[in-house]
Amino acid sequence: MNYCSHCGSADLVLRVPEQDNQERIVCANCQTIHYQNPKVVTGCLPVWQDQVLLCRRAIEPRHGLWNVPSGYLENGESVEAGARREVREEAAAEVEVNYLITLYNLQKVNQVYLQFVGNLVDGKFGVGPESLECRLFREDEIPWDDIAFTSSTYTLRAYFQNRKLGTQTFYRASFPELSPGLPIS
Amino acid sequence: MNYCSHCGSADLVLRVPEQDNQERIVCANCQTIHYQNPKVVTGCLPVWQDQVLLCRRAIEPRHGLWNVPSGYLENGESVEAGARREVREEAAAEVEVNYLITLYNLQKVNQVYLQFVGNLVDGKFGVGPESLECRLFREDEIPWDDIAFTSSTYTLRAYFQNRKLGTQTFYRASFPELSPGLPIS
Numbered sequence: 001m002n003y004c005s006h007c008g009s010a011d012l013v014l015r016v017p018e019q020d021n022q023e024r025i026v027c028a029n030c031q032t033i034h035y036q037n038p039k040v041v042t043g044c045l046p047v048w049q050d051q052v053l054l055c056r057r058a059i060e061p062r063h064g065l066w067n068v069p070s071g072y073l074e075n076g077e078s079v080e081a082g083a084r085r086e087v088r089e090e091a092a093a094e095v096e097v098n099y100l101i102t103l104y105n106l107q108k109v110n111q112v113y114l115q116f117v118g119n120l121v122d123g124k125f126g127v128g129p130e131s132l133e134c135r136l137f138r139e140d141e142i143p144w145d146d147i148a149f150t151s152s153t154y155t156l157r158a159y160f161q162n163r164k165l166g167t168q169t170f171y172r173a174s175f176p177e178l179s180p181g182l183p184i185s
Numbered sequence: 186m187n188y189c190s191h192c193g194s195a196d197l198v199l200r201v202p203e204q205d206n207q208e209r210i211v212c213a214n215c216q217t218i219h220y221q222n223p224k225v226v227t228g229c230l231p232v233w234q235d236q237v238l239l240c241r242r243a244i245e246p247r248h249g250l251w252n253v254p255s256g257y258l259e260n261g262e263s264v265e266a267g268a269r270r271e272v273r274e275e276a277a278a279e280v281e282v283n284y285l286i287t288l289y290n291l292q293k294v295n296q297v298y299l300q301f302v303g304n305l306v307d308g309k310f311g312v313g314p315e316s317l318e319c320r321l322f323r324e325d326e327i328p329w330d331d332i333a334f335t336s337s338t339y340t341l342r343a344y345f346q347n348r349k350l351g352t353q354t355f356y357r358a359s360f361p362e363l364s365p366g367l368p369i370s
Contacts, residue, residue, distance in 0.1 A: 001190045005219075008188035008195065019314070021274075022259060034190075038258050039222045040297055073223050074207060078290035078359045079297055089206075100288065100357065103299070105263035112225055112264055112299075114288070129204070170355055172285065174263045 043070025228255025
């Protein structure tokens with residue numbers, strides 16, 4: 001941020017506003033406080049019979065690696081609707097959102113991941129424009145060394161743990177403490 | 186937003202960027218895309234014995250009404266740490282976060298509420314600068330008609346439902362569909 005988005009002044013300062021306790025970017029000209037807050041990344045692991053659907057990324061970062069369909073929540077959208085949209089965009093597929101499986105804090109980049117488990121409708125999928133390919137994997141086929149993000153590794157571990165135990169347990173973690181209560185694969 | 190925060194130009198346009206499918210504010214001068222995304226509101230309902238702690242708001246909106254301590258998640262903070270901070274700021278109290286009880290979408294103002302249940306440490310609390318008063322309530326004392334936000338009503342209903350059933354069920358809803366599986370008080 002180089003200029004105030006309200007008045008256009010370049011006179012931005014870092015200070016603690018009145019009745020606040022954190023430093024903010026404040027415009028010294030018009031006094032607008034420019035708050036910056038984390039973003040929600042919403043996603044869904046589509047399940048079909050004994051398999052899960054992953055997408056191989058056609059975009060940076062982590063081009064070529066596998067991921068649980070996920071992306072930034074948009075204004076005006078519920079977390080569930082955002083998760084369905086991401087599956088549609090990345091895998092050209094429809095899911096029925098089933099349950100929230102993980103909350104994963106990635107504080108170093110100001111992201112909060114919320115990922116669901118969903119049912120892949122009719123087992124149908126394609127390849128979205130942000131994906132090189134999409135594929136169903138059985139548990140013993142998961143490419144653990146080629147997963148794009150730790151959030152996806154966490155959700156995959158949580159899902160297979162739940163499936164083994166017959167539970168719908170919700171898991172919370174913060175990077176880099178990946179695996180509270182989860183077995184390390 | 187009147188000016189580009191990157192280059193200071195007032196030549197902002199609303200258009201769908203390449204490889205996107207939604208309208209964004211784009212600077213016609215430097216081509217910066219100004220994404221706008223929902224914010225996370227994190228909070229915690231502090232529990233002490235058979236009572237819960239609420240805060241009466243000293244600030245707008247909903248000045249004078251009762252609330253579950255909550256506020257915007259900050260950059261660099263986990264959702265859990267944010268919830269503890271909000272309890273500290275609003276009620277001058279410490280909580281041990283216990284479990285996530287609600288995800289509540291308030292799409293009309295681009296907010297996602299994540300509220301926890303926590304244990305009020307030593308039953309101690311004060312009154313933070315954003316509160317007129319803080320008070321412990323038994324279930325039959327909750328001022329249902331004077332709760333500040335529907336998110337708080339939802340979390341309170343969910344908590345008393347869980348307490349009655351001896352569960353730690355996690356509930357999801359979107360305004361205005363308030364009460365999936367929850368009894369209306």
